[in-house]
Structures are given as structure tokens and as C-alpha cells.
Amino acid sequence: MASMILLVKQTEDDEKVIYRFGPNERKMGLIEMNKIKESVKELEPVQVDGMSSSFYFTRAAQRLVRCLFREGGKFPERTSFES
Numbered sequence: 001m002a003s004m005i006l007l008v009k010q011t012e013d014d015e016k017v018i019y020r021f022g023p024n025e026r027k028m029g030l031i032e033m034n035k036i037k038e039s040v041k042e043l044e045p046v047q048v049d050g051m052s053s054s055f056y057f058t059r060a061a062q063r064l065v066r067c068l069f070r071e072g073g074k075f076p077e078r079t080s081f082e083s
Contacts, residue, residue: 006023007060014035016032023046023056035073040064
């Protein structure tokens with residue numbers, strides 16, 4: 001099953017970045033990447049009928065980890081995870 005997860009940055013400082021994430025802009029949760037601890041946590045799950053919120057969280061987290069490690073800590077205003 002092909003899927004796309006949209007991430008839209010809410011806020012960023014030296015310690016953390018917070019994004020809204022989900023399948024579209026109408027159905028989104030919140031995810032936080034702590035840049036210092038190199039950890040990700042779900043602040044608010046995505047509510048989509050028939051889908052586990054962990055489906056979206058796992059993919060959004062993978063995208064943020066890529067930004068931190070492979071893209072030199074650059075977190076864009078909007079990004080996506082596609083599989």
C-alpha cells in the first residue's frame with residue numbers, strides 16, 4: 001500500500017522542533033523531535049478511521065530522523081514521507 005505522510009513545521013528552537021503530521025492537512029497529529037536527546041515523541045496522535053496512529057507516527061519519525069542525521073539538522077517548513 002503506497003502512502004504519503006505530510007509534515008508541516010509548527011515551531012523550532014535550538015532544542016526541539018514540532019511538526020503537525022498526517023495523511024492530509026485536515027487530519028493531523030503533533031510530533032516532537034528533541035535535537036539534543038535525539039528522541040522523537042508523539043504529542044497528539046492522528047485520528048483516522050481504520051488506521052493505527054502508530055502507522056503515521058512511525059513514518060513521520062523516520063522523516064525527522066533523516067532531517068537530523070542525513071540532512072545536517074535542517075528541518076524544512078513542509079516535507080513528506082512517501083512509501
